[in-house]
Amino acid sequence: MSTAFQRLCDELVRASLVEDRSFGDLLPRMMQAAQSASTAEMDAAMPRLAEGIAGAPPNLGGWLAVLAGAWIENGADPVPAGRAVVERLTDVTASALAFGEAWEEATGGKPPGMEDAQPSQQIVDTLAPKLGDGTVAAMMAWFALPQFAMAACTVLSVSPAVRAGLTDRDFSAFAAGRAAGYHGQMEYVQGLLRVLDGERLLVLDRESRRGWTVTIGGIGDNFQLHTLLAGALAGRPGGLPGTPPAPEIIACFLDADVPPGRPIISSPWNLVDAHGEWIYNEGVPADIPAVNGTRVVVLDPPSYERTFPAGRRFPLMRATFTLDGAHLPEDLAGWWPHIAPARNPL
Structure with a gap:
């Protein structure tokens, strides 16, 4: 039987997958509920959370990844959502790199800060000649990278099973190293991806x-x-x-x-x-x-x-x-x- 905690998680994930505005209200409720949830409740909800991390747009999936990282630090099983975090990070990193490189080519300057700026129509207009239909997706990945990096550091630190299950780890570590030039925490992600x-x-x-x-x-x-x-x-x-x-x-x-x-x-x-x-x-x-x-x-x-x-x-x-x-x-x-x-x- 599902608990109120699982039902709230299901609502949150459903809102993330369809980009419903209720996501903004459900996320703080989920964070609050997690403070008193048992490990068993978090474990039971984690596979559903992993679905959201894997399938939601990166600007929403990134916050689900942060949520998963917090649950894992509090004792939840890291494997179900952990694998989703690391696999999604690979895609987000590739899109963020495309954003950063396109911005530098288009403007000759540094891209907007991931944590002190936000998506805008001006950014879209600047990059659309370079990225075309992929502009919005790349922009969302750019601003979501800090959330995925934070969650990945937790997951890769605590779970040898997640580290062992990675495919094409060398490529992921290479991409993380390139992304470290844009976001310093990716240097730690790269280091964790290289752990034996x-x-x-x-x-x-x-x-x-x-x-x-x-x-x-x-x-x-x-x-x-x-x-x-x-x-x-x-x-x-x-x-x-x-x-x-x-x-x-x-x-x-x-x-x-x-x-x-x-x-x-x-x-x-x-x-x-x-x-x-x-x-x-x-x-x-x-x-x-x-x-x-x-x-x-x-x-x-x-x-x-x-x-x-x-x-x-x-x-x-x-x-x-x-x-x-x-x-x-x-x-x-x-x-x-x-x-x-x-x-x-x-």
Whole structure:
């Protein structure tokens, strides 16, 4: 039996799909009702909300996406609407890029601000010679991009299942990177689209010729990877010399809150790839090239002290890091011929 919450959601979605004026009154009512709704009620309504996100015009679907993001942050199942958010974002991003590029060609200046301007007939008149019948759709996508970006950041942060279900992720990440020039939050979307889950890495210590296999997931940048490697290997039995990060530091790079004062920590190694190129902490694990299908990280002594504040780039995203096994030098004899000496980029 449907609840009052589900019925209100159904009314809201129906209004979005037919562009009924009642949408403007129903949206705040839905937001208010969600504050006291149970997780079960939100889960039951989420598939219907996903229909609206997928099918409504972007100016209305974007607000449904924001609504879904809020429900997900409050514990609702992220998958049904989350997939709709990310899939729709791809289309909205493409249309927004067409809008921005057409505006620059037509006027020679920057497009109107997504959050401090609004759709207008003047905008339509400016772009119609460039975009023709697609002008209004592109304009609506342009102004809806911030809502879809906000929701996508939540969805991609909290749901490995949504991340795993993405198709043509590289193309989506490329488009998000281009759109970041128009809306800064798309840089975070791009980063989340490049997150690896269930990815095996081979970690090699050049000095001892030993190695380890690790499996990672939900890691937002190489600061995080570097710290978790240190937590697993530095000063541990069967690991390498050194002092590991404190347990509370390791925890905040996995799934815990950052300790008060946001401590500053340092890198114990230079991370290098199989081609001898430095793996910069500012990069992401997806940047690390593979050899024979496996991404390789080589540990070298640090050439200088690197320090950075503790914490995850994406605070809502839980990371996983598993030390699967250790390899003796004789186990790795076939690997070292494929590993180049480190190159100094300075």
